[in-house]
Every structure is written in structure tokens, then in C-alpha cells.
Amino acid sequence: MFKIKLTLSLLAMFCLIVELYGQQVTEPLLQMEKLESIRREFGVLKDGKGKTYVQVKGQPNAGVVWIKDIVFETGTIEFEVRGKDVLQESFVGIAFHGTNDTIYQAIYFRPFNFRAKDPIRKKHAVQYISLPESDWPYLREEFPDIYEAPMPTVIDPNDWFNVKIVIAKDTIDTFVNSLQTPVLNVKPLNKILPGKIGFWAGNGSDGDFANLKITFAR
Numbered sequence: 751m752f753k754i755k756l757t758l759s760l761l762a763m764f765c766l767i768v769e770l771y772g773q774q775v776t777e778p779l780l781q782m783e784k785l786e787s788i789r790r791e792f793g794v795l796k797d798g799k800g801k802t803y804v805q806v807k808g809q810p811n812a813g814v815v816w817i818k819d820i821v822f823e824t825g826t827i828e829f830e831v832r833g834k835d836v837l838q839e840s841f842v843g844i845a846f847h848g849t850n851d852t853i854y855q856a857i858y859f860r861p862f863n864f865r866a867k868d869p870i871r872k873k874h875a876v877q878y879i880s881l882p883e884s885d886w887p888y889l890r891e892e893f894p895d896i897y898e899a900p901m902p903t904v905i906d907p908n909d910w911f912n913v914k915i916v917i918a919k920d921t922i923d924t925f926v927n928s929l930q931t932p933v934l935n936v937k938p939l940n941k942i943l944p945g946k947i948g949f950w951a952g953n954g955s956d957g958d959f960a961n962l963k964i965t966f967a968r
Contacts, residue, residue, distance in 0.1 A: 774966040778817050780804050780959075789813030789851055790951060801960055803830075804949055806842075808956035814845045814854070816948035817962070822846055823944040825967040828914045832958040833861035835907035841952025842959075843877075844915065848946035855880045855938060856950050857915055857924050861907035863900075875901040876924060880939040899934045903927065910960070917942070918967075 778784060780802050782794050790813035792806045806815055833840035843858025856879050866872045877898040879885050889897040905911050905926065914925040916932075919942050923932040949959040 774968070775963065776820075776966075777961075777963045778820060780962065784818050785815050786818055787813060787815040787948075790815055792949075803832075803958045803960035806949055806951045806957050806959070808839065808951070808954050810953060812841075812950065812952050814848065814851055814948035814950050815959075816845075816848065816946050820947050820964065821944045822917075822947050822964060822966065823942060824917050824919060826914060826916050826963075826965040827947065828912070828961070828963040828965075829949075830910050830912055830960040831859070832910045833859065833907060833955070835862050835865070837862050839954055840907070840957070841955040842957035843950045844913070845948045845950040846915075846917065846945065847940070847943060848948060852882050854945065854948075855922075855940065857913075857922070857934070858950055858952065859901075859913075861905075864905050864907045873900040874898050876926075876934045878922065878924075878934060878936045884939050897934075897936055901926070902931075902933060903929060910958075 780794055785792065785804065789811065790806050790809060792804055792815045794802065795805050796802050804815060827844055827846060829844060831842050833842040840861045841858055843856055845854040845856040848854035857876065859876050860874060863871045863875045873895065877886055879889065912927050916923040920937060922936050922938055924934040926933050947964065951957045
């Protein structure tokens with residue numbers, strides 16, 4: 751019995767080592783020289799508690815603040831984000847597999863819908879898009895309730911919340927805060943290819959982003 755337990759313990763340790771060895775984790779420095787954007791003004795600030803965050807300014811049309819020198823294919827993207835409870839003025843998320851400002855996939859949130867009493871608005875809280883072919887109007891019309899979903903937990907739309915997006919070859923799972931069940935599960939509409947990662951803000955929307963952590967699958 752002792753030998754069996756020892757063997758199982760060693761096997762578990764081996765599997766953990768293999769898993770860790772097969773992953774690369776990076777936490778990019780959020781500094782001006784590490785970021786770039788052609789459609790958005792942005793700044794790097796610190797709050798009263800010393801947290802460094804990127805503030806993306808509200809401007810017409812969607813825009814991305816790209817993280818330089820990061821190429822991502824599959825793995826996990828984690829970050830904190832803060833929007834605001836103002837109707838049609840808060841669309842915040844993350845773009846990935848980006849080629850440029852018009853070709854990318856993204857997961858984003860509409861904080862002004864988090865606590866909406868209107869059931870239609872409420873179910874439009876988190877959204878997946880794949881540009882240029884599959885923006886939200888097309889997806890909502892052709893695939894209702896497939897690529898967007900409600901927020902199943904109470905989140906202050908004016909406060910920070912945590913996001914974890916797990917991207918594999920055939921699925922994209924989005925988690926918020928400590929929830930163990932994804933708030934949105936979709937199949938990617940384009941082939942998964944390496945590309946850029948960036949902080950995304952929608953039309954007329956500003957937003958704050960912090961604590962970016964990327965885990966690359968191998």
C-alpha cells in the first residue's frame with residue numbers, strides 16, 4: 751500500500767512539473783514605452799493605493815492599446831478592468847490574435863448592463879467579436895444569445911473586476927472574479943493564429959486596465 755501511495759504521489763508531482771514546464775507566464779510592465787495605439791489616447795497612472803493602471807480615453811469608434819512585443823496564440827489572459835455605469839458609454843475588454851486595429855478577436859463587457867432591470871439589456875453584458883467579419887450587430891442578429899451573455903453575479907459597474915480568458919484551439923472561456931463557471935463560452939469564429947494582445951475600448955468609451963498576466967500554452 752505504501753509503495754502504491756508513493757508511486758501515485760510521484761506521478762502527481764511529475765504531471766505538475768510537466769504542466770508548469772509547458773507554460774510560460776509573463777506580466778508585462780504597464781509603461782508608456784511598452785504600449786502603442788493609433789486610434790486611442792491613453793496614459794499610465796497610479797491610484798491612491800499605488801496600483802499602476804492604463805487609462806484609455808473615450809473617442810469615436812473602437813480602439814485598442816496594444817502591448818508591444820507580445821505574440822499570443824493559446825493560453826490564458828488575466829487582467830483587471832473598470833468601466834462605468836453610463837448607458838452606451840462603457841465598452842471595455844481585451845483584444846487578442848490581433849493583426850492590426852481592424853483584424854482581431856475580442857472579449858468585452860458592457861458594465862452599464864450589469865445591473866439593468868430590462869431583461870434584454872441585462873443579457874447583453876459580455877460579448878465576443880471577431881473582426882472584421884463578425885462584429886456584434888451581425889452576431890446578435892444571426893446568432894442571438896450565442897456570443898453574448900448576462901453577468902450571473904452582482905458586480906459594481908463602476909468598480910474594478912477581475913477577468914480570466916482561457917483560449918484554446920476550439921473554445922474560448924471567460925471567467926469573472928472568483929466564479930468557477932464561465933460567464934461566456936464560445937467557439938472562435940476564426941482560425942486560432944498567433945497575434946497581438948491589447949486593451950480594447952468601444953465607441954465613445956473610456957476604461958481602466960491593470961494587472962495584466964499572460965500564460966502561454968505550449
